[in-house]
Amino acid sequence: MRDVWIAGAGMTRVGRRTEGLRDLMAEAAHAALATASIERPDAIVVAAMNPEEFLGDGNFASNVATHLGFADVPTIRIETATSSGAAGFYAGFAQVAAGLARRVLVVGGEKMTHLPTPRVSELIGRSIDPYERSYGATMPALAGLVTRALMARQPIGEREISQVSVKNHAHAARNPYAHFREPVSLERVMSSRMVADPLRLLHCCPISDGAAAVVLTAERTPVRVAGIGQGTDTLAIRHRYDLTSFRATQAAARAAFAMAGFGPARVDFAEVHDAFAPFELISLEDLGLVPPGKAVRATMHGETALDGRLPINPSGGLKARGHPLAATGLAQLVECVWQLTGRAEGRQVDGRVALAHSIGGLATNNWVTILESA
Amino acid sequence: MRDVWIAGAGMTRVGRRTEGLRDLMAEAAHAALATASIERPDAIVVAAMNPEEFLGDGNFASNVATHLGFADVPTIRIETATSSGAAGFYAGFAQVAAGLARRVLVVGGEKMTHLPTPRVSELIGRSIDPYERSYGATMPALAGLVTRALMARQPIGEREISQVSVKNHAHAARNPYAHFREPVSLERVMSSRMVADPLRLLHCCPISDGAAAVVLTAERTPVRVAGIGQGTDTLAIRHRYDLTSFRATQAAARAAFAMAGFGPARVDFAEVHDAFAPFELISLEDLGLVPPGKAVRATMHGETALDGRLPINPSGGLKARGHPLAATGLAQLVECVWQLTGRAEGRQVDGRVALAHSIGGLATNNWVTILESA
Numbered sequence A, B: 001m002r003d004v005w006i007a008g009a010g011m012t013r014v015g016r017r018t019e020g021l022r023d024l025m026a027e028a029a030h031a032a033l034a035t036a037s038i039e040r041p042d043a044i045v046v047a048a049m050n051p052e053e054f055l056g057d058g059n060f061a062s063n064v065a066t067h068l069g070f071a072d073v074p075t076i077r078i079e080t081a082t083s084s085g086a087a088g089f090y091a092g093f094a095q096v097a098a099g100l101a102r103r104v105l106v107v108g109g110e111k112m113t114h115l116p117t118p119r120v121s122e123l124i125g126r127s128i129d130p131y132e133r134s135y136g137a138t139m140p141a142l143a144g145l146v147t148r149a150l151m152a153r154q155p156i157g158e159r160e161i162s163q164v165s166v167k168n169h170a171h172a173a174r175n176p177y178a179h180f181r182e183p184v185s186l187e188r189v190m191s192s193r194m195v196a197d198p199l200r201l202l203h204c205c206p207i208s209d210g211a212a213a214v215v216l217t218a219e220r221t222p223v224r225v226a227g228i229g230q231g232t233d234t235l236a237i238r239h240r241y242d243l244t245s246f247r248a249t250q251a252a253a254r255a256a257f258a259m260a261g262f263g264p265a266r267v268d269f270a271e272v273h274d275a276f277a278p279f280e281l282i283s284l285e286d287l288g289l290v291p292p293g294k295a296v297r298a299t300m301h302g303e304t305a306l307d308g309r310l311p312i313n314p315s316g317g318l319k320a321r322g323h324p325l326a327a328t329g330l331a332q333l334v335e336c337v338w339q340l341t342g343r344a345e346g347r348q349v350d351g352r353v354a355l356a357h358s359i360g361g362l363a364t365n366n367w368v369t370i371l372e373s374a
Helices: A019-036 A051-055 A061-067 A086-100 A119-125 A130-134 A139-152 A158-170 A184-190 A248-260 A277-285 A295-300 A325-340 B021-036 B051-055 B060-066 B084-098 B117-127 B130-134 B139-153 B158-172 B187-191 B247-260 B277-286 B295-300 B323-341
Strands: A003-013 A043-047 A075-079 A103-110 A194-196 A212-218 A223-232 A269-271 A353-358 A365-373 B006-013 B042-046 B075-079 B102-111 B194-196 B208-216 B223-232 B267-269 B353-358 B365-373
Touching: A003 A019, A003 A325, A019 A051, A019 A061, A019 A103, A019 A212, A019 A325, A043 A061, A043 A086, A051 A061, A051 B051, A075 A086, A075 B084, A086 A103, A086 A212, A086 A223, A086 A325, A086 A353, A086 A365, A086 B075, A086 B084, A103 A325, A119 A139, A139 A194, A139 A277, A158 A184, A158 A277, A158 A295, A158 B042, A184 B277, A194 B139, A248 A277, A248 A353, A248 A365, A277 A295, A325 A353, A325 A365, A365 B130, B006 B021, B006 B323, B021 B051, B021 B102, B021 B208, B042 B060, B042 B084, B042 B323, B051 B060, B051 B295, B060 B075, B075 B084, B084 B102, B084 B208, B084 B223, B084 B323, B084 B353, B084 B365, B102 B323, B117 B139, B139 B194, B139 B247, B139 B277, B158 B187, B158 B277, B158 B295, B208 B323, B223 B247, B247 B277, B247 B353, B247 B365, B267 B323, B277 B295, B323 B353, B323 B365
Parallel strands: A043 A075, A043 A103, A269 A353, B042 B075, B042 B102, B267 B353
Antiparallel strands: A003 A212, A003 A223, A075 B075, A103 A212, A223 A365, A353 A365, B006 B208, B006 B223, B102 B208, B223 B365, B353 B365
């Protein structure tokens, strides 16, 4: 299997955008191609979760490739719910690793803010097991259930969960690409309105528009893809043995570290899927970045802050950079590339090994990608 | 790049099915795994064009993997409109060729017949360029336009186009998996009701439900994937230089034959994307299977019939086996595997090299896959 490198990375500002998704994807894609000094890729992978219902447009890979000016470049679309961006990265990686293409553009994005929130919630809810959905389960409702189970098992209260939001908003305040640029206080998080007990508004990621892109290549660059792993779990959460850790994350991490040939101790910083603040605590342990039961302590002691021992979500995470669904897995990798190459002005962290962690659905289809600077 | 082989193939009967799509996919997948003597794949690729709108279900890769009993097997979804099955095959191929997985199950399918025909037409129409769609263009309308252009350029009349339908229905009559099992006469085709001038009902594929699956492996089996190629074109047909040949097919064929290391003369039989009967004539020439301008002659002289020199669509093709969208690209390959291994009872043709050709959208994202018996 050939080594795969990242030649370029780019993304749009995340937030409430007025442009169409094709324009957002074009902005991200052309930024990635420009930093890669590549005019034309050999292949394109498009990640989008549900452009059919968000926008009324299908055949979206051809739609985007044509709009980019690359109608004659082979293109496919990849979807694994909210981790579609990470899955698209894997599909591009496989093509380069196999020698089927030398330069692959992977671009992902979503446009949702033009729709009413209940409609967005309904469309995201299609990721939930149909039987559980039939009883009214929504993504925040299931996340609330997971959080209650976590609080029953570990000494985790509202304050601990809220500290994740405070930290990630503080990071996003330094990120010009983030949806939210203002810091929030612990008090403000803890007094924000209840969404799905015990989760409050400021424990949940926003509905965001945006796009992100990377260019993968078989030629050596400063950033190598050291490992990539996928993990899956049952669609229905009632079929799981454990609600307070995600088997899909654990399996993805095992596979990614096995490919990398080293363990979590080598990771210097990470972008972690904090669609709901407590998921960052669960994921830190599932990924092996902190020992079991120690995520709260690491968070409360500032170890996961920008100036801590192990910065988590320097971008602001899904919570504060925002979560434009299929853009997110790629936006995490863009942030890792920028950090590894010293281009994260205002929020720069040190390190040679970065990890990105993306959750699809309610942890049914998760990815871990490890990047290493050469 | 590693050689990739086909270890197993299976499909459902195509037609108006009462089962859900997950059940259809399970039937096809377990049939493919059984013929491969494989209990558990390393990875799963799910091809589905639009389960969100046809069924209201998303996160479909996890949904299907869980239903199959493989919740812990990594899975991704691939979509390239009506060629999604062929694209899924390519994604599985890339994983095996790269050494990322040894045994990949690729399963594709669609369930549409429970919806009213105008709604199906609207959903399939999402594949069309939004501007052209805004003027009322549907897939049959654009195919009618292409057909009129073809008839203006070549000596092709209604009789010639209709003969493709007659031939493919005759083939399907021998295929227990086909949607339509009855032969049709030239007169019946030519007097069927007009759908989109000059295309009549019996020039158009039906709306079908069904699923198909193959197992790809790095281990030697009787059938090798000799070549695989993708070709693309502008989403909008108004941006094309030529309406009467498909650049996407030509590019896909060039790439597939380049990988195979031989040319079209070695192809013994083919499954060709005849969603509309004249597309078979266009495609035979685009693929290089007959010289330019000779497709009509080959068809009228019986060369493309089951007992002809170059049997085309021994399964009955999209026209008569049926076109369950994301199943189709895989169903073509299942037919090729069955033919190459002597398991196409009642419609068996001779040959060692088979070609499958799949069109995505209105020829925006096409695939050519070449299989060779060892």
